[in-house]
Amino acid sequence: MPLILDGKATALFIRQNLTVEVKRLSKAFGRAPHLAVVLVGDDPASQIYVRNKERTCAETGIVSSAHRVDADISQKTLEELVGGLVEDDAIDGVLVQAPLPRHLDLLAVQALVAPDKDVDGFHPVNVGRLSIGLPCLAPCTPAGVMELLKHYNISCEGKKAVVLGRSNIVGKPMAMMLVAASATVTVCHSRTANLAGECRAADILVAAIGRPRFVTKDMVKPGAVVIDVGINRTEQGLCGDVDFEAIKDVASAITPVPGGIGPMTIAMLLSNTVTAFRRRMEG
Numbered sequence: 001m002p003l004i005l006d007g008k009a010t011a012l013f014i015r016q017n018l019t020v021e022v023k024r025l026s027k028a029f030g031r032a033p034h035l036a037v038v039l040v041g042d043d044p045a046s047q048i049y050v051r052n053k054e055r056t057c058a059e060t061g062i063v064s065s066a067h068r069v070d071a072d073i074s075q076k077t078l079e080e081l082v083g084g085l086v087e088d089d090a091i092d093g094v095l096v097q098a099p100l101p102r103h104l105d106l107l108a109v110q111a112l113v114a115p116d117k118d119v120d121g122f123h124p125v126n127v128g129r130l131s132i133g134l135p136c137l138a139p140c141t142p143a144g145v146m147e148l149l150k151h152y153n154i155s156c157e158g159k160k161a162v163v164l165g166r167s168n169i170v171g172k173p174m175a176m177m178l179v180a181a182s183a184t185v186t187v188c189h190s191r192t193a194n195l196a197g198e199c200r201a202a203d204i205l206v207a208a209i210g211r212p213r214f215v216t217k218d219m220v221k222p223g224a225v226v227i228d229v230g231i232n233r234t235e236q237g238l239c240g241d242v243d244f245e246a247i248k249d250v251a252s253a254i255t256p257v258p259g260g261i262g263p264m265t266i267a268m269l270l271s272n273t274v275t276a277f278r279r280r281m282e283g
Contacts, residue, residue, distance in 0.1 A: 003152065003253040005227075007144070010151045011263035015060050018270055022061040025278060033277035034063040035093040035119065035269075036085045040078065040104065041071030045233075046097050053095075056266050062273055065091075071101045078104060082112050092277040093119035095269070098169070116280060119272040122168070130176055137272045142174035144264030145206060145227050146181065154204075154225055154253065156181035162202035163187045164195075164215065164241070170208040170229055178204070195219075207241035217246040226254040229261050 026032045035057055039050050050066055057064035067081060085094045094113045100106045110118075115125040121139035129136035149156065161183040165171035171187060178185045188198050189209075199205055199219040207215050208229035220226060230241030240257030248254055255261055 002248050002251045005148055005152055005253055005255045005260060007148055007255060007260040007262065007264045010148055011144075011267035013151070014147070014264075014267040015056060015270060018062075018267075018274055019060050021274055025274070025281070026061065029281045031090070032061055032063050033092045033273050034065070034090055035095065035273045036088075036091045037064065037066050038078075038082060038085070038094070038096045039066060039068045040073060040097070040100050041069075043099065046099070050097055053266060053269065056270060057273075060270055062270060073104075075104055075108070078109060079112055082109055086112060086114050086117055091117070092280060093117055093273040095120050117276055119269055119276055121173070121272065127168075127173070130173060133180060137276060138177070138268075139169060139173040140268040140272065141170050141208075141229060141261060141265045142177050143268040143272075144261055145174060145229070146177050147268065148227075148255070148261070148264050149204075149225075152253065156183040156204060159183045159203040160201055161185045161204040161206070162199055163206045163208065164199060165189065165206075165208035165210075165229075167208065174206055174208065178206075209241055211241055212239050213241070213243040215242040215247065217243065217250060220247050220250050222250045223252045224250070226251045227261065228255050228257050231257060231262060 022032055037050055039046060054064050085091055094117045096109050098106055110122045113123055115123045118126050118137050121137045126136040130138055156178055161178045163171050163175050166187050166189045175185045175187050186198055188195055192198060196219045200221050202224055204225045206227040210230055212232040212234050226242055226247055228240035228242040232239050238258050
């Protein structure tokens with residue numbers, strides 16, 4: 001039986017530590033950190049994510065405000081809303097919940113969020129700082145993966161790591177963080193030749209492609225650490241990008257879905273919010 005990397009328990013541990021820090025900072029500066037979330041439209045998954053963020057913020061002592069707008073909002077109006085939140089000195093972190101309706105330009109909106117309030121870690125300045133190893137607000141999901149590995153004392157140094165997926169949200173920053181941790185990294189995607197063989201070479205395999213149970217047992221090297229970032233809604237319920245039941249027999253460690261990287265992502269969002277607040281208030 002592999003080691004189950006419990007993201008839910010690890011995220012709770014992180015949030016408990018953040019609660020103590022938020023109390024200290026609130027006492028020192030007269031207010032708590034404030035996270036503003038913009039939610040466009042009524043996408044069911046996004047609604048759930050935002051409610052979870054509101055709940056965990058409240059539990060940690062972070063102030064949160066959700067700005068819900070109709071799906072037919074114009075690009076100009078959305079940019080004005082986001083710009084106003086960024087300019088508000090009482091707000092420390094601004095997050096625009098993805099995905100946006102197709103007529104809206106997410107990258108343009110994200111670029112409006114000042115780097116020091118970019119708790120999602122998607123602003124080009126933060127991405128650039130991450131790429132050259134400077135302190136930054138890092139993308140929450142890959143940061144959550146690295147924190148989970150750290151919590152379980154799983155070293156990346158000298159390991160062969162394969163990232164399955166090349167998105168700006170997970171795949172690319174994940175690869176940069178693994179390189180920074182001294183892993184040898186390969187990024188795979190839909191055009192990769194011998195995809196199964198590349199995955200099979202991995203000591204650490206991170207799956208982030210959004211395809212239910214895509215990674216099968218024959219794609220995993222015995223003893224590998226398998227990190228499943230996928231959250232897919234199927235007729236059988238939630239599942240990841242990894243065939244958990246089959247792969248747990250060959251992996252040395254594996255994340256479940258749900259209860260793996262999802263809770264870690266929210267925990268790192270809260271951590272980024274507290275970091276943004278501390279940096280702004282302490283200079």
